[in-house]
Amino acid sequence: MDTTGTFHYIDLTSIAPHTRPWNKVDISATSYRLAARSRPVTDLRGLDPRTFSTDTSGFALVRSPTSLPASSFLVAPSSPAAPDPIRSTYYGEVASLLRASLPDGRRIADVVIFDHTVRRRDPAAPRGPVTQVHVDQTPGAAAARVRRHVAPGKAEAYLRPGRRFQLINVWRAIGHAASDTPLAVIDWRSTAPADFVPVDLLYPARPDSAVGGVGGEGDDDDDRGKERRPEESTWGSAEGYEVRGETMAVAPNESHRFYYAKDMAPDEALLLKCYDSWGEGEPDGGREGIAVRTPHTAFVDPATPQDAPPRQSIEVRCLVFYEDE
Secondary structure (H helix, E strand, O other), X not given: OXXXXXEEEEOHXXXXXXXXXXXXXXXXOEOOOEEEEEEEEEEOOOOOHHHOOOOOOOEEEEEOOOOOOHHHHHOOOOOOOOOOHHHHHHHHHHHHHHHHHOOOHHXXXXXXXXXXXXXXXXXXXXXXXXXOXXXXXXXXXXXHHHXXXXXXXXXXXXXXXXXXXXXXXXXXXXXXXXXXXXXEEEOHHHOOHHHEEEEEEEXXXXXXXXXXXXXXXXXXXXXXXXXXXXXXXXXXXXXXXXXXXXXXXXXXXXXXXXXXXOOOOOOEEEEEEEEEOOOOOXXXXXXXXXXXXXXXEEOOOOOOOOOOOOOEEEEEEEEEEEOOO
């Protein structure tokens, strides 16, 4: 069922001159204001699925049951050394899904899954739904992820000009349909390069963390069991935070076409492209008509029943490398 939504974009007039805007990962706090726009949202159900793919629109809805119960996603390991079924089982399911579902999946040489986030619409949850139109990584941040998570010699081979790699986010509802605060995506074909604004991604500082993907005093980039919701009085300050990545905010554009999957079920997955080195306009191998990225956001669907359970979801971020041509 088609619907409407209010979508929150970066307000370019609110960025102070000669400064870099920032977002925080643990709370909906930014260094800039947001601009709200009402837009129609088209339900993907009933549309020809061949119209949409990660290569063309930048996203794809697929059926993909998981073997894990909801509790395996919602109960965090007690320590980094504790068993984690998400990493031990679900990561493998995601890698198999990408090989089976991506348009050029038969040519995938390797899939490296580097992190995941569980989100719950609960004031006490460490991470909640993000209600701002965004893209998870910039091209530079995607390349930094390759160098951070792949052995040096292999990383440089994968990053060689003309060789294809992607960063794909695999999104799934947990336990029940995502009727509440569903995820909306923008068709890449309705975007323009000027829509995208690089933004620093701030994480709570830890002495043992690997800062910014290039190594700090420590080398620990595992935040499991270490996330705490910050005091409200600190939301507007960057003090106590470190830059560990770069994301993209999105500016308003009347041409944007929004889509969603009504009542997306736990046995479905939405593949969201965050970056593609073969994307149109990319300097080292861009190909005409291939989507570079997919802007996306949580939104409030006015048609959601009042008794719908709060949304809970998992997103898994994957580096996908292809065979050399």
